[in-house]
Amino acid sequence: YRMKAEIITIGDEILIGQVTDTNSAWIARALNGIGVEIECITAIPDQPEAIKNALDAAANRTDLVMITGGLGPTKDDITKKTLAGYFGSKLVRNEAAVKKIKEFLTLRGVELSNLNLDQAMLPDNCIPVPNRYGTASGMWFKKNGKDFIAMPGVPYEMKSMLTDHILPELQKQFDLPVIIHRTIITQGIPESHLARLLSDFEQQLPEEIRLAYLPSPGLVRLRLSIIGREIRKTEQMIQKALYELMTLIPEYISGLEDESIEKVIAALLVEKGTTLATAESCTGGNIAHLITSVPGSSRYFVGAVVAYSNDIKERILGVKKETIEKHGAVSEPVVKEMASGIRNLYQSDYAIATSGIAGPDGGSVEKPVGTTWIAVASACQIKAEKYLFGDLRATNIQKASVTALNMLRKLIQSEK
C-alpha cells in the first residue's frame, strides 16, 4: 500500500510573494517520515472557486489532502464556508471549541471577541483537531474514501497539530510503507562530472532506490531515496547503496546532510564537559544566536561579547590598541587577541572570534567587502583563517558563522 498526498496552501500572501511558503516543505518531510509520498504542492488564493477546484484536483490524484492557511480569526469565513459546502455539512457552534478558546484567551489576558467565537463554528461532519497554540481548530474530513485535513497557516500552530495529533492518527489508521532518504554533500566536482563517475552505479541500483543530484553554490548534494515495507531491511538496502556510493567518490565527500553544525558542536562540548564563548565583530551575535537556538545550550555556552566598535574590542576584550593601529581591526593578530581575550574574560574552554567586512560599505582594495578573519582557540592552541566570502551582507554573516563553527568542530576533534 502506498499513500499519496497533496499539500494545498491557501493565502494571497503566498501568491504575491510576500511570504515564502515554508510550511509545505515541513509537512512534506513530516509525511515522508511516516511513509506518505507527496504528489503535488499547490498554493492558491483565498477564493471559494480556487479552493473548490484545488480540492477536486487533489482528490483526483491523491488519497490524502493536507490544507493549511485561511483559518485565522479574520480569514476563516471564506475557507470554512467553502469547506462546509464542499463536504456537504453546515457550520455549528462547537461547545468544546468555545471552552478551549475562552481558556486560551484568558490565560493570555486577551478579551474574547465575536471573531474569536466565530472560530468555534465548525462543520458538523468534521473531526476537530485540537490547536495547542492558537484559537483556530483543525478539521479532519472524510469523503469518498479520501482524507482531507485543514490546519491553520501559523507555522508553530500547524506543526504541533501535525506532530501531536495528525501523524500518530494517520499511522494508526493506515498501514504505511517506509520511506528513507540519505544525502551526501560533495564539493570540488561539477554535477556533470559526478554523473559520469556514477553512471554505472546508478544503472545497477535496485529499482526501489533512486539517485538524485542537487547542485547549489559550491557543492552538489547526492540523494538516495528508497521506499520499502520492512524498516530494518529497507534501512539495510539504502545503507549498502550509500556505502557503495561513498567508496566511489571518497575524495569529493564533505559530509552527510543530517545535523546542523550547532548541534554537532553541542554534542562535542557536552561529551567533553567543556564550555564555549564567542567574541563577534562582523557576525554581530549571530554565532551566539545559532548556538543558543539549541535547547540546553546553557550547559556549555557561557556567553558572548559582540564588539562592534574598536573601543569595545580594546576595553572589554583586551585587544591592544597598537595591534589595531598596525594591522587594522580585520586582521589575524586582532582576531587572535579577541579569541584569547574572550577565553580569559569568560573563563571558557573554547572560544570563537570573528572580524570582517560584512558590507555593503567598509571595503577597500586590500580588504574588499567579504574579507573575514576567524579564530578558534582552546587551552593549547589558537588557529586563525582568512576567508573572502562575497558582496552580500546577509550571506557573509551566515557563511562566516557556519564556517567559524566548522573550524571549532575541527579544533575540538583534533584534540580528542
Added chain:
Amino acid sequence: YRMKAEIITIGDEILIGQVTDTNSAWIARALNGIGVEIECITAIPDQPEAIKNALDAAANRTDLVMITGGLGPTKDDITKKTLAGYFGSKLVRNEAAVKKIKEFLTLRGVELSNLNLDQAMLPDNCIPVPNRYGTASGMWFKKNGKDFIAMPGVPYEMKSMLTDHILPELQKQFDLPVIIHRTIITQGIPESHLARLLSDFEQQLPEEIRLAYLPSPGLVRLRLSIIGREIRKTEQMIQKALYELMTLIPEYISGLEDESIEKVIAALLVEKGTTLATAESCTGGNIAHLITSVPGSSRYFVGAVVAYSNDIKERILGVKKETIEKHGAVSEPVVKEMASGIRNLYQSDYAIATSGIAGPDGGSVEKPVGTTWIAVASACQIKAEKYLFGDLRATNIQKASVTALNMLRKLIQSEK
C-alpha cells in the same frame, strides 16, 4: 487587461521537503511588480505525466506559465523531452548554445562533458533565453495564445534570466496594469481586536483595494493591495487608504514593511546621533544579530554582552549577587541591573536587556517556560516589562527580540 500567471516548480527535492521553494515567492514578487497576477503556485515531481498535467491545468486557468527546475545537466532529459512533446517540437542542437556552454566552462576551467553538450539540445520552436550564470538555456514557448517560459531552478541563474530578459520582454509585449501592495506592521494588539477596530474602514474601502491580515509571532501585518491602470492615480488611492488606516490605530503601528523594527530603530538612532548596546540572556545574541543585519549598523550599535550564565551577569554586567539570589535571574531587578550595567560598560546612550526562560527546560510553577523580563534604558529612565510568551524555544527567542526592539522604539520616541 489583466494578465494571470501560474508558477510551476519541477523537482522531487521540493516534494520530499529537502528544499524549500523560495524561487516561487521571488518570481511572484517580480511578476506582481510589472502588473502580472499569480493565480496558482504548483510544485510537481520530475515525471512526464505530472509535467504534462500541470501544463494543461495551468494553461486552462492562466495566460502565462512560468516553469522552474528540471534543467540541470543530470535532469534536463525528462523535462526537455516532455516540453518538446507537449509543444509539438523536436530537440535540435543549437549552435549558439554550444558556443555559450563552451565559453562558460572554459572560463571556469571545467572540462566539457557530453552531458553539458546535451544541454545545447533545444526544442526547435522555442525562443532560447540566455543564462548568464549557468549552462542551461531558458526556453520561451507560445501555444494557443498563451506563453510558457521554462527556466533553470538554481536561484541566481533564474533571477538574472528573469530580471535581464523575461520581465522587460513581457512589459514590451503586453499592456499590463499597476499592482501595488503597502504593508503596516502592528504590535501589541491581537488580530481579532484589530479586525474589530478596522471593520468600518474595511467596509468603506474602494472595491479596487483589499485589506489583509497576516499574523506572525509578536506582530500582525496589515496589507493593502490595489490593482489600477494609471500609476500615479493608483499610488494616490492606496496612499490615501494607507494614511486613513494609520490614523485609526497609531498606537499599535511599529513600522512599515521593508522597514522592519530593526530598520526603524536604525533610523531613530541615526537621526539623534545616539548609540545602543544590548545585554542578552534568553535572546542569546539574537537582538544583536537583528540589529547588525542592517547595513551601516556600526554607526549606532556599540555591541552586546550575551550573558548566558549568572557568573557573566555578575562579573561583566555588574548585576549584584544578592539581587540574583533574592529575585532569581529572571526578574525585574536583574533585567534592570543588566540594562544599566551594559549602558555603563559600553558607554552607550540606550540599552536593551533580556532575561527569560526560553525553554524547553528551566520552567517552574511561578515562572513557567516563556516567562521573559525585558528592560530598556536611556540616560533618564529604565522601563521593564514582563511577558509570558509560550513554550516553543525558537518562537520565544523571536518574540522576545522583536518585543524588546519595539519597547526601545517607544522609549526613544517618548524622549523626542
